[in-house]
Amino acid sequence: MKLHEYQAKELFQKAGIPVPKGRLLTSRDKLGSVLEEVPGPPWVIKAQVHAGGRGKGGGVRLVKGQGEAAEAVAELLEKPLVTPQTTAEGVIVHQLLVEEGVDIDKEFYLGMTVDRKLACPTMIFSPSGGMEIEEVAKQSPDLIFKEPVNPATGWMPYQARNLIYKLSQVPGGSTVKELSSTMKKIYDLFVANDCSLLEINPLVITKQGSVIALDAKMTIDDNALYRHKDLAQLDDPREKDPLEVLAEAASLNYIRLNGNIGAMVNGAGLAMATMDVIKLAGAEPANFLDVGGGASEEMITKGFEIILKDERVRAILINIFGGILRCDVLARGVLEAAKKTDIDVPLIVRLEGTNVEEGRKILEESDLDFLVARDMAEAAELVAKEVKRQG
Amino acid sequence: MKLHEYQAKELFQKAGIPVPKGRLLTSRDKLGSVLEEVPGPPWVIKAQVHAGGRGKGGGVRLVKGQGEAAEAVAELLEKPLVTPQTTAEGVIVHQLLVEEGVDIDKEFYLGMTVDRKLACPTMIFSPSGGMEIEEVAKQSPDLIFKEPVNPATGWMPYQARNLIYKLSQVPGGSTVKELSSTMKKIYDLFVANDCSLLEINPLVITKQGSVIALDAKMTIDDNALYRHKDLAQLDDPREKDPLEVLAEAASLNYIRLNGNIGAMVNGAGLAMATMDVIKLAGAEPANFLDVGGGASEEMITKGFEIILKDERVRAILINIFGGILRCDVLARGVLEAAKKTDIDVPLIVRLEGTNVEEGRKILEESDLDFLVARDMAEAAELVAKEVKRQG
């Protein structure tokens, strides 16, 4: 689960990590009072959206007076923002963060993530702040410094020194202390909130030598949300595809994609492989949908309904390898969904595994119109045929 | 540093570990008001002293009414208490803990300490509550259950199960939960307060099935007191030998013993070995005194003064193997002390190591009256001679 910048910065502030003074703006009318509370001009007005590349899309504006501020707000608030990471239509901006301008001397990147290979949280620090860290990694990997954290000891002061004293220009003593203390707090925040990613880019040193987090990105491990009720409430469903929100409520793993072949599969790996097969057959998947190992009839019905709600879908491929999920359960779920909604696109069904005969029988004996695929190869062929036919 | 029972129980309460309701009594006059606040009768009146074996010495009284309570207070408060762990004169009781009586169904021992070999905190649990754990260890070691704690994970719930389900009579479900939760809290308390020992003996299950800590023993790691200013303030110097309090203030490792040969040594091991040599020579050491590796002239002076303050001392042995502590510093310190106090007992000096010649010269050129020992063997002989001479 992603947090908005302003939400992450509130957590930063509570943890004692300095951030610029700022206020959230959700309506144009409030701009005057917000500007009164935030030191400036200059101010910085930042679109609060989850999509990355916000700056490149014009979602971050430096304004030098009230007039410029009003203009920026007019251009951003409740308007679509297109970034390299959104679709061409962009995402609607519902909230702006208005912050004081900061006198920047130096910009750093400071981040923490879990290193899968080392199986531990790892701090990443770079003097190339402000750039995307993937870019830095490509262009100058020697400017990325890493410190994996031993879970038994937690973050140790020497690790901060290992990062900071690697800089070709080491800042002054008090700044070193602030940087070191910020790193310790980032680790504590990361662990306390079960983060999977925490990024400050840029973390800046001001002309006065203070350390301040100019940006803030936090992603919470979805699996850990059960023990962070407070964080779970920060979820912003407006940032998500409405079909994905529906799927989430039904405990289905559904991701909407740009194609036109709907797919319902059990198991994440098989679902991905099915997407790949659709693509190989010359079509594009409309979604990823893993109904999971232990899906009930109701979940199958719900999943099928969600696929049908996507008006771009031109054909549907059901690919089930029964394990825990029995094929008869799947069949009954599909029939249940068909009762509720008209299925006006071709349906290709491939069943295998536990109770496969029973499942096939249930489908065949129904009045559902569908094509049977005996295996993945045939399923792919049938999908390709449908694509060609609809041309 | 040892805490009193009532101090430990206050920490228990804050941590959510149930203890009997109780009040501290420091003056006889307050007994009436204290008894009003504590549910009962029956009450339990417990002498607050650091010495162990308090129960055997009559320091714990169960009283059934106000009259009995007044009697017990009269016998205990401001009176000496002799236990198997005190001297024959006993220790003066300055404080009493007055507690509600508890309906005991079962008694357990629950403790935590650092296992030196495994290098980790270890929980100890036994159904033989109320007895000294050393006794249980001797008589029925199979009734002592241990769980070492991995510092990387902290106390895990399965460890509580490993201890509790080993009982031949497993208590009911809710009691198991309370026991398990108490164990977790004990570990957290142990770590949060840098304990070296934490003991509840007995931890009882009441007739109602609740878990309650009837006694509480906590020892704080002296080396960690610098980061526990609050705990450091709980130190009760009345429980210590006045000379030891003096030594502590001067950062000297001094322990008063029962003999009559004062000893001043640098290094703990050499100080112990010197005590052993004194004993081998047929005498008894009056103290352990390690002036430490980096002792200053002032510390030497202070240490010498403390030895001289002990009126039981009949002879003094100075045994210094100069390493960091130079022999000339030692010599000057001793002379400084001699200026301030009359030395009316024989002084035997054995110097070796760094700057030994200079040290010996300083002593020889002074008007101090002393015997020189060339090595440990000679030092022991001279001590023995003194003991014999004084008969």
Added chain:
Amino acid sequence: MSILVDENSRVVVQGITGREGTFHTQQMLAYGTNVVAGVTPGKGGQKVQGVPVMNRVAEAVEMEGANVSCIFVPAAFAPDAVMEAAAAGIRVIVCITEGIPVLDMVRVANFVKEKGAMLIGPNCPGIISPGKTKVGIMPGHIHRQGSMGVISRSGTLTYEVVDQLTKSDLGQSTCIGIGGDPIIGTSFIDHLRLFKEDPQTEGVVLIGEIGGTAEEEAAEYIRAEFNKPVLAFIAGRTAPPGRRMGHAGAIISGGQGRAEDKIEALQAVGITVVLNLAELGDTAKQIMAGQ
């Protein structure tokens, strides 16, 4: 032979009294697995499918000689269950549970390693040595005893692959689902090492997916040390970056974990990578016939 589990495996099922635990205990028993005990704290003394239930894993080890554990405990309690098994001396721990927080797994993975145990999973279908024993939730009937080792980050995708292998007359020595989470107990490499020493295993199928760099590391290991034919499939060539594709570990992030990079790394060391899943069985047959 076969690796990790065989007819001598004595399995304890942790969480045996739960719905899934009970169902799969029955399935495992039906397959012939030697389930010697179950564990559910507080329910010691009961029986499930004729299997005695105990309060602690240590009891199952002491009293029934359990040496393999299969865990069906809910995510909030599974880390504790894994550590309990490792501390009790279980050497092969299979954790089926999905949804364990990553930072819990950081601690668990280190703990298990320290204890010298092997953790399969979490979020995996388990492990099966066909014809000998099944420790997990895979449909047993699609497997056949034979010479192919299978290592996979996925569940049903593995069934698909095994089904194709079996239909191509390629039986399996051992099939291991290593799990779809970002942090898992054992990697491709851990199991390749065992397959290398296993005389029954003549070839290995690796089933990878997007996320992380485990496949790249496996490729490097195979180049340097592995001497049996390897066939690979990588799921997620059409997965968009930044999205978690069902498995917590299946996410392309920070420019890492793309299927193309994995395929390239595997091909670069001479491993055949099947691009069309439907062709896996046939391709495996050709490769093994060429040996």
Added chain:
Amino acid sequence: MSILVDENSRVVVQGITGREGTFHTQQMLAYGTNVVAGVTPGKGGQKVQGVPVMNRVAEAVEMEGANVSCIFVPAAFAPDAVMEAAAAGIRVIVCITEGIPVLDMVRVANFVKEKGAMLIGPNCPGIISPGKTKVGIMPGHIHRQGSMGVISRSGTLTYEVVDQLTKSDLGQSTCIGIGGDPIIGTSFIDHLRLFKEDPQTEGVVLIGEIGGTAEEEAAEYIRAEFNKPVLAFIAGRTAPPGRRMGHAGAIISGGQGRAEDKIEALQAVGITVVLNLAELGDTAKQIMAGQ
């Protein structure tokens, strides 16, 4: 030979700009120790006794090839310093610092072991291979190169013993102060293992004291595996129970750690235990002459 340190040791002094660090750097240099760098965070670029000061141990390793560390950092910062050394790849870490909290050492000891380093101390005088190098605070001049290994939980008591050995014409291969704290990085056994394989070492003197059971464990190891003559001394036969005798680890508690028990355990496996410290040199001479 000799163990752990010798003429090839390249020593980094952590806390070199402090009073003790500076003094003992001078003493070590005077003895001939190859002190290649010092570390004090924030003071990189300075020189102390001609030794370059750096900000990080990793720099000393990379730039000066440091492979041994000697730590004079105050107790509150010493755990961090030890871990820094271990993480930087230093393999022999000598921690002189006294007064480190026990629970800090729990974490440090585990961390160092994980990194594969050997920690000598804390609260110890260090380690010396006479005639080659001295890494610590012991007076160098009382030592002489020779064939006796010395392992001790004490500081000045070790000087006393070494002095007697030297005066009895018994030189030393390596003398190690393992430290007086309840939790120390390496035990008697760790060093006995090394002395066993060291051809220069022909006999070993063990200097124990009250507290813990390290001497009992050493006795058992010697019985089972050690094949050179061992002479022991245990300090604290007259120490009262329950009192901390200077060293944080020197305390008889819970009926454990008494000198008598240690002496008995050592004697039971045939080790000569000197009861009168004054006689140690002579006894050692007799034993070694009898070989």
